[in-house]
Amino acid sequence: MDMKIIIDGFGGDRAPVEVLKGARLAADQYHVSLLITGDEEKLKQAAQQAAVSLEGISLHHAPDVISVEEDPASIMKEHKNCSMAVGLRLLSEGEGDAFVSAGSTGALVVGSSLIVKRIKGIKRAALATMIPTPNGCYMLLDAGANAECRPEMLVQFGIMGSAYMERIRKVSSPKVGLINIGEEPTKGLELQISAYELMAKAPFNFTGNVEARDVPGGAVDVAVADGFTGNIVLKLTEGLGSSMSKQIKGIFTKSISTKFGALFLLKGLDEFKKAWITPNTAAHLYWELPNR
Amino acid sequence: MDMKIIIDGFGGDRAPVEVLKGARLAADQYHVSLLITGDEEKLKQAAQQAAVSLEGISLHHAPDVISVEEDPASIMKEHKNCSMAVGLRLLSEGEGDAFVSAGSTGALVVGSSLIVKRIKGIKRAALATMIPTPNGCYMLLDAGANAECRPEMLVQFGIMGSAYMERIRKVSSPKVGLINIGEEPTKGLELQISAYELMAKAPFNFTGNVEARDVPGGAVDVAVADGFTGNIVLKLTEGLGSSMSKQIKGIFTKSISTKFGALFLLKGLDEFKKAWITPNTAAHLYWELPNR
Numbered sequence: 001m002d003m004k005i006i007i008d009g010f011g012g013d014r015a016p017v018e019v020l021k022g023a024r025l026a027a028d029q030y031h032v033s034l035l036i037t038g039d040e041e042k043l044k045q046a047a048q049q050a051a052v053s054l055e056g057i058s059l060h061h062a063p064d065v066i067s068v069e070e071d072p073a074s075i076m077k078e079h080k081n082c083s084m085a086v087g088l089r090l091l092s093e094g095e096g097d098a099f100v101s102a103g104s105t106g107a108l109v110v111g112s113s114l115i116v117k118r119i120k121g122i123k124r125a126a127l128a129t130m131i132p133t134p135n136g137c138y139m140l141l142d143a144g145a146n147a148e149c150r151p152e153m154l155v156q157f158g159i160m161g162s163a164y165m166e167r168i169r170k171v172s173s174p175k176v177g178l179i180n181i182g183e184e185p186t187k188g189l190e191l192q193i194s195a196y197e198l199m200a201k202a203p204f205n206f207t208g209n210v211e212a213r214d215v216p217g218g219a220v221d222v223a224v225a226d227g228f229t230g231n232i233v234l235k236l237t238e239g240l241g242s243s244m245s246k247q248i249k250g251i252f253t254k255s256i257s258t259k260f261g262a263l264f265l266l267k268g269l270d271e272f273k274k275a276w277i278t279p280n281t282a283a284h285l286y287w288e289l290p291n292r
Numbered sequence: 293m294d295m296k297i298i299i300d301g302f303g304g305d306r307a308p309v310e311v312l313k314g315a316r317l318a319a320d321q322y323h324v325s326l327l328i329t330g331d332e333e334k335l336k337q338a339a340q341q342a343a344v345s346l347e348g349i350s351l352h353h354a355p356d357v358i359s360v361e362e363d364p365a366s367i368m369k370e371h372k373n374c375s376m377a378v379g380l381r382l383l384s385e386g387e388g389d390a391f392v393s394a395g396s397t398g399a400l401v402v403g404s405s406l407i408v409k410r411i412k413g414i415k416r417a418a419l420a421t422m423i424p425t426p427n428g429c430y431m432l433l434d435a436g437a438n439a440e441c442r443p444e445m446l447v448q449f450g451i452m453g454s455a456y457m458e459r460i461r462k463v464s465s466p467k468v469g470l471i472n473i474g475e476e477p478t479k480g481l482e483l484q485i486s487a488y489e490l491m492a493k494a495p496f497n498f499t500g501n502v503e504a505r506d507v508p509g510g511a512v513d514v515a516v517a518d519g520f521t522g523n524i525v526l527k528l529t530e531g532l533g534s535s536m537s538k539q540i541k542g543i544f545t546k547s548i549s550t551k552f553g554a555l556f557l558l559k560g561l562d563e564f565k566k567a568w569i570t571p572n573t574a575a576h577l578y579w580e581l582p583n584r
Contacts, residue, residue: 134539147480181524188439189440213527214531215528231504232524234504236505236508236525240529240533
């Protein structure tokens, strides 16, 4: 697969150095072609200072930067030449297959919706996140783009999530569940009750309401929620992953004998840690359906 | 402390046998006096069959049972003589200091509100749960009694939670946070925005919005939420605890050398498991403030 990924060189904490380092790792490990947007001079300087080789990585000049403090809508006006806007424009022009940014989530949602544009008929963009389960992963959406949702929006999130899991993750007939406080169709607030009715008739494998208790075990492939609830689920998952890992580490380092025991488990624990301890939620993946 | 605890003998799965076994353990370990409600003959029979001694445990006859399928309001009418209703009545008459039931949550909320009655001025009862953190625990409320809440209800949950943590758990000036999708006062839905304003003026140590990411680490002593959000937090915590424990178990039992390593960690892991793997949410503690 000859994939080209566009990267926002100035998104996120410690940009552009950490972005450059990450791009280097990706280029070496996955053999994808990469294009980084941002102030070309600054990118080159940062790469040189950090001794990061830019071999096989192209740069695309974008003179401006948009910060998380700024009005997300300014990506269309004052900051239309920021590294994020330029990256999204390149994506919309077919210059790449995906765009990655660790920058302002709000600006990314606005920019994605207005520059790359939504799939025809889709009312709102959603933030979709893959979360690990014991046997794979599930897609959570909306993880926070739309705090307030209407029932039809949840149906569309289900359609997009299902299509993604089927085409990209090769899950056949992905199970789509609505995150709710009980399994019965009458559970939840007005939003969930109405969404349940619509989702039952939607063109995907709707398995009904799914309780938050069953989501982490992999009960569904796609967990649909309004952005408020989804954001709580995402952040609690991160927080618990980190907090429980700390507790486990405490057990391992309690005494000499536990440290000795832990030696035999290092590899497995390392995998566990990699899967669970995500540094923060700032890194969002903007994805599109193929053949839109 | 000479405490008397009233127990619903017919609440929860596998009642009354499991309830009797649990009561026996409590009587032996904590030296509290216990009173179990339910059909006296059936309780005695079950105790005999399971070889559970009733020494030091009193029984109080209640001929009826209310199931989770029944209308919660029936605890006041058709089922006013069920084991739960009788237990709550005994509590309201001062026959005990606390009441424990693993039965219908809905009936428990209705019965607590109407039989024991709410603290004067408190609009709604909340389900409060203690959740472990690396350094102790925090109280989550409302964990699901009121799916839909008004801002004033959240303020009252903060007052009750703060009083509990201060008086019962001896936390001085407990930190009370509002679970939200961001720290700024303007974050969240209308409910959170209005509640924030009111909580900032409330008679407790309001530390502002708390993100779900920071809750499991113990950022606050009392985490306030509407019952929908709180229920999601509770159940996701349970589900992740169980799912992550399974993954860790998988690491430990992967090969002979990892099993050998795990031997050195058994005690610590056992504690971890005890703290995290709760069998289900059916067991709710109904608590009251002292000196109401």
